[in-house]
Amino acid sequence: EPEVTQTPSHQVTQMGQEVILRCVPISNHLYFYWYRQILGQKVEFLVSFYNNEISEKSEIFDDQFSVERPDGSNFTLKIRSTKLEDSAMYFCASRPGSSYEQYFGPGTRLTVT
Amino acid sequence: AQSVAQPEDQVNVAEGNPLTVKCTYSVSGNPYLFWYVQYPNRGLQFLLKYITGDNLVKGSYGFEAEFNKSQTSFHLKKPSALVSDSALYFCAVRDKNLGGSTLGRLYFGRGTQLTVWP
Numbered sequence: 001e002p003e004v005t006q007t008p009s010h011q012v013t014q015m016g017q018e019v020i021l022r023c024v025p026i027s028n029h030l031y032f033y034w035y036r037q038i039l040g041q042k043v044e045f046l047v048s049f050y051n052n053e054i055s056e057k058s059e060i061f062d063d064q065f066s067v068e069r070p071d072g073s074n075f076t077l078k079i080r081s082t083k084l085e086d087s088a089m090y091f092c093a094s095r096p097g098s099s100y101e102q103y104f105g106p107g108t109r110l111t112v113t
Numbered sequence: 114a115q116s117v118a119q120p121e122d123q124v125n126v127a128e129g130n131p132l133t134v135k136c137t138y139s140v141s142g143n144p145y146l147f148w149y150v151q152y153p154n155r156g157l158q159f160l161l162k163y164i165t166g167d168n169l170v171k172g173s174y175g176f177e178a179e180f181n182k183s184q185t186s187f188h189l190k191k192p193s194a195l196v197s198d199s200a201l202y203f204c205a206v207r208d209k210n211l212g213g214s215t216l217g218r219l220y221f222g223r224g225t226q227l228t229v230w231p
Binding site for chain 1: 145147149154155156157158159162164203205207217218219220221222223224
């Protein structure tokens with residue numbers, strides 16, 4: 001069964017550094033999402049992406065964040081200058097055009113020190 | 114504003130007994146409702162959804178959920194729990210209002226840790 005994959009599983013970075021989190025969505029899916037979960041808190045929506053552009057973003061998704069689908073298979077989330085409060089589990093998700101449920105990857109745990 | 118509440122952080126049940134994991138929601142329009150399960154070191158795995166139609170929906174692994182519009186609830190149920198059902202369960206809602214700015218985004222509850230003991 002196809003799955004969403006994410007790399008790396010764990011990323012440790014220093015405050016102020018740039019990080020890129022990578023995702024490979026399920027191949028025939030059309031909608032792509034990033035969510036994050038700070039330890040002990042709810043899973044929060046960051047951004048949705050469709051037809052090679054952002055379709056919606058939350059208030060969390062400020063100028064420090066960007067997304068890209070560079071080659072038709074990968075979907076990346078970039079944080080330009082990480083802050084301590086960016087430490088969280090980041091989930092990528094995708095869904096086909098024909099149904100509403102989103103399929104999630106295993107997550108990348110980002111630790112900013 | 115859209116929101117989801119899972120009033121119980123933990124639910125403990127003996128194997129073979131029925132289980133219920135509670136969820137209530139608040140949306141501006143009609144909701145799409147989802148349940149996801151998370152096992153350790155795994156992503157969120159889709160269990161079931163309510164979009165329209167019958168209020169009782171069936172999903173994976175013998176789980177079902179009942180949509181109750183008057184109580185704005187979508188409780189997850191299983192008639193006979195298994196030890197392997199022990200995991201973290203998330204309820205999520207999506208606004209059906211396609212004309213608004215909430216295309217596709219899910220709002221999650223805090224999660225309920227289900228423990229089934231032998």
